[in-house]
Amino acid sequence: MRELNVQEITAAVKKMCMASNYDLGEDVYNCLKESRKTETTEVGKNILDMIIENADISKNEQVPICQDTGFAVVFIELGQEVHLIGGSLNDAINEGVRQGYIEGYLRKSIVEDPLRRVNTKDNTPAVIYIDMLPGDSFKITFVPKGGGAENMSEVKMMKPADGEDGVKDFIIDRVTRSGANPCPPIVVGVGIGGTFEKSAMLAKKALLREIGERHTDPYYAGMERELLERINRIGIGPQGLGGKTTALDVFIEAHPCHIASLPVAVNINCHAARHKSATL
Amino acid sequence: MKVITTPLSNTDVEDLRAGDTVKITGIIYTARDAAHKRLVDLLDQGKELPFDINGQLIYYVGPSPAKPGQAIGSAGPTTSYRMDPYAPRLIEAGQKGMIGKGEMGPEVVEAMKKHKAVYFAAVGGAGALIAKSVKKSEIVAYEDLGAEAVRRLEVEDFPAVVVQDAHGGNFYVEGKENFVKSLS
Numbered sequence: 001m002r003e004l005n006v007q008e009i010t011a012a013v014k015k016m017c018m019a020s021n022y023d024l025g026e027d028v029y030n031c032l033k034e035s036r037k038t039e040t041t042e043v044g045k046n047i048l049d050m051i052i053e054n055a056d057i058s059k060n061e062q063v064p065i066c067q068d069t070g071f072a073v074v075f076i077e078l079g080q081e082v083h084l085i086g087g088s089l090n091d092a093i094n095e096g097v098r099q100g101y102i103e104g105y106l107r108k109s110i111v112e113d114p115l116r117r118v119n120t121k122d123n124t125p126a127v128i129y130i131d132m133l134p135g136d137s138f139k140i141t142f143v144p145k146g147g148g149a150e151n152m153s154e155v156k157m158m159k160p161a162d163g164e165d166g167v168k169d170f171i172i173d174r175v176t177r178s179g180a181n182p183c184p185p186i187v188v189g190v191g192i193g194g195t196f197e198k199s200a201m202l203a204k205k206a207l208l209r210e211i212g213e214r215h216t217d218p219y220y221a222g223m224e225r226e227l228l229e230r231i232n233r234i235g236i237g238p239q240g241l242g243g244k245t246t247a248l249d250v251f252i253e254a255h256p257c258h259i260a261s262l263p264v265a266v267n268i269n270c271h272a273a274r275h276k277s278a279t280l
Numbered sequence: 281m282k283v284i285t286t287p288l289s290n291t292d293v294e295d296l297r298a299g300d301t302v303k304i305t306g307i308i309y310t311a312r313d314a315a316h317k318r319l320v321d322l323l324d325q326g327k328e329l330p331f332d333i334n335g336q337l338i339y340y341v342g343p344s345p346a347k348p349g350q351a352i353g354s355a356g357p358t359t360s361y362r363m364d365p366y367a368p369r370l371i372e373a374g375q376k377g378m379i380g381k382g383e384m385g386p387e388v389v390e391a392m393k394k395h396k397a398v399y400f401a402a403v404g405g406a407g408a409l410i411a412k413s414v415k416k417s418e419i420v421a422y423e424d425l426g427a428e429a430v431r432r433l434e435v436e437d438f439p440a441v442v443v444q445d446a447h448g449g450n451f452y453v454e455g456k457e458n459f460v461k462s463l464s
Contacts, residue, residue: 040459041455041462050403054403057408057409057412058408063347063353063408063411064344064408065405065407066406067342067344067353067427068342105347106344107342107353108426109342117314147359151359179383180382180452181361181381181383183404183405233463234460235455235458239404240452240456241443241452243459
């Protein structure tokens, strides 16, 4: 049994709140640069130039890439041999969010009730998911998730008869209907299978992959490639103004499901596809 | 590239066409969901708005807090369709344009045609870059809303693209169609 003081978790979360919002990951940055080379429309090229310049400014000046510094979504991989001491895990994470968002000049975008809508003023509470694993490791991933792209996401309970083609068409349709709203070029996370909520979780988790990282199953890897190609023929382009670069990547996660069901979830991320991880 | 200065007249608005790249200089006001609700509530009650809306542009933005020495924090556009229920009322009251991202609905387009107004897209997710064109920012109403308060911004060469114009032109549709045509 390894002991881990939750104060370390607070400190790590605080740091990740700022780092993820200031520094666009190299994978996304490099993909934007590559996309600039292959973009065919003038307006698309101009927009990509501005997005790349923006990432340079935010990194150099340590300011938010986007004013929407997101809902604090936290994934924990907790080794079952780890004994957390010094307080509650949830409280420690929220304290890290509070400190990170206040001290890092990040926007507070959370209201304490969805209908009465009063801002909590410190961006808490975080949405926290805990996976229990064997061993004594502790990994934390911080994902600031913007509202605009989240709003373009959807879960659909499809029929098993809809099959692979039906699933692909739903994904293409979801992206097409989103248009300029989720700040393209987007990253598309897809969850197929499981239950209603499991598919949504898979779609969210799919977004944690690095740009270019294909599914380990060649079947799904092929589907990811095909979908990316189809999406980049729709024509939405950077910021919806027309062009090739509608998506930077498509990630699929699949899970066993009920004989009666075919749940499919599409979770969309904007081009500021931010996330940071730490192992404690 | 067209250089435009606020406030806008009907002629200024009519000169702008979907697809035009512009740089905006002058005063613009910020408001998003919560502020729009309050502004329209005031109009419903026959009361005065907290600023003179005639000829003005409203930028749909909720900036991040300014660091010491900054006029404003990161300040990119938020998605505009959420303001569809409110925008026609404000256009009727004299607003000449919106700055945001994503297509606005048919009810807004109707109001834009009838009362002459124009809709610009700013680059979503380029908040750090856009902040450079904001020279001054002050809260004029609803300070309690935090990031959603109404601000008066002094901007210089604020980069934008006309996406929906007062003649019914829609660059979201045209831009996509042009690209698809280029594939065949």
